Amino acid sequence: MNLVDFLFPSCALFLDFDGTLVDIAPQPDEVLVPSGLSPALESLQHSLGGAVAIISGRPIEQVDAYLAPLRLPSAGVHGAERRDASGEITLLSTYSLERVEEVVQALAARHPDLRIEIKRGSIALHYRQAPQLEAECIAAMEAAVAQSPGVTLLRGKMVAEAKPGGASKGLAIEAFMKEAPFAGRSPVFIGDDITDEVGFATVQRMHGMGVKVGAGTSVAWQRLPSPADCRLQLQAAAAALAAKAAS
Numbered sequence: 001m002n003l004v005d006f007l008f009p010s011c012a013l014f015l016d017f018d019g020t021l022v023d024i025a026p027q028p029d030e031v032l033v034p035s036g037l038s039p040a041l042e043s044l045q046h047s048l049g050g051a052v053a054i055i056s057g058r059p060i061e062q063v064d065a066y067l068a069p070l071r072l073p074s075a076g077v078h079g080a081e082r083r084d085a086s087g088e089i090t091l092l093s094t095y096s097l098e099r100v101e102e103v104v105q106a107l108a109a110r111h112p113d114l115r116i117e118i119k120r121g122s123i124a125l126h127y128r129q130a131p132q133l134e135a136e137c138i139a140a141m142e143a144a145v146a147q148s149p150g151v152t153l154l155r156g157k158m159v160a161e162a163k164p165g166g167a168s169k170g171l172a173i174e175a176f177m178k179e180a181p182f183a184g185r186s187p188v189f190i191g192d193d194i195t196d197e198v199g200f201a202t203v204q205r206m207h208g209m210g211v212k213v214g215a216g217t218s219v220a221w222q223r224l225p226s227p228a229d230c231r232l233q234l235q236a237a238a239a240a241l242a243a244k245a246a247s
């Protein structure tokens with residue numbers, strides 16, 4: 001697809017972070033942000049009347065650090081936290097993760113290649129460096145989550161994450177779409193992971209469009225081959241929209 005053909009000044013743009021804006025890295029803290037990314041996002045934000053938001057599994061403060069000095073409206077931890085366009089933060093209720101933490105710490109003590117990420121209201125267990133442990137990690141997380149009221153399990157790219165049941169990327173997008181400057185626009189969501197499928201379904205239900213980055217089955221109607229291509233297409237769309245506004 002050519003993003004330029006689908007992104008109009010009347011769109012609202014929602015963007016996943018890992019695997020969409022940046023390439024997947026061996027470890028969560030090893031992602032590289034190409035220097036042209038934030039300027040392109042800032043230009044798009046300007047052309048789309050401010051209606052550009054990041055919808056990530058990461059905490060908002062991490063996304064801010066990667067995109068600095070740009071601070072976009074953002075949803076973090078799969079929608080458990082959200083910063084609207086005025087800068088106001090909404091935090092969803094969280095639930096005890098004591099059992100999940102016990103289980104992942106015990107697993108990681110036995111398998112040092114596993115990586116635990118603790119966020120507000122969520123714990124992610126990464127097995128990218130120990131893919132042979134996938135089944136064991138999933139089984140352990142499923143059992144721990146089953147003993148943790150209010151908590152659900154979300155699977156992503158080489159990661160299993162316990163998060164509040166009420167949080168989802170779809171609900172975060174819906175919340176943005178009720179507010180200025182997003183309300184009344186046609187939503188486009190670009191993402192790459194299973195965790196983004198609910199976001200694709202949400203925007204398409206709202207007569208918008210989901211764009212899946214990379215391979216794998218998806219409900220999204222459009223597709224981009226890779227994060228590198230996604231960045232190029234965002235840059236091209238930013239330039240085209242800026243040129244249209246100037247003409």
Ligand SMILES: O=P(O)(O)OC[C@H]1O[C@H](O[C@H]2O[C@H](CO)[C@@H](O)[C@H](O)[C@H]2O)[C@H](O)[C@@H](O)[C@@H]1O
Nearest residue numbers: 017018024025026027028056057058128157159
């Ligand atoms: O919703 P996203 O913005 O795509 O965030 C999803 C998760 O991304 C991170 O983990 C993933 O990316 C890492 C860096 O490329 C990779 O090492 C890991 O295997 C992936 O699962 C992040 O660490 C998680 O907190 C996010 O939930």
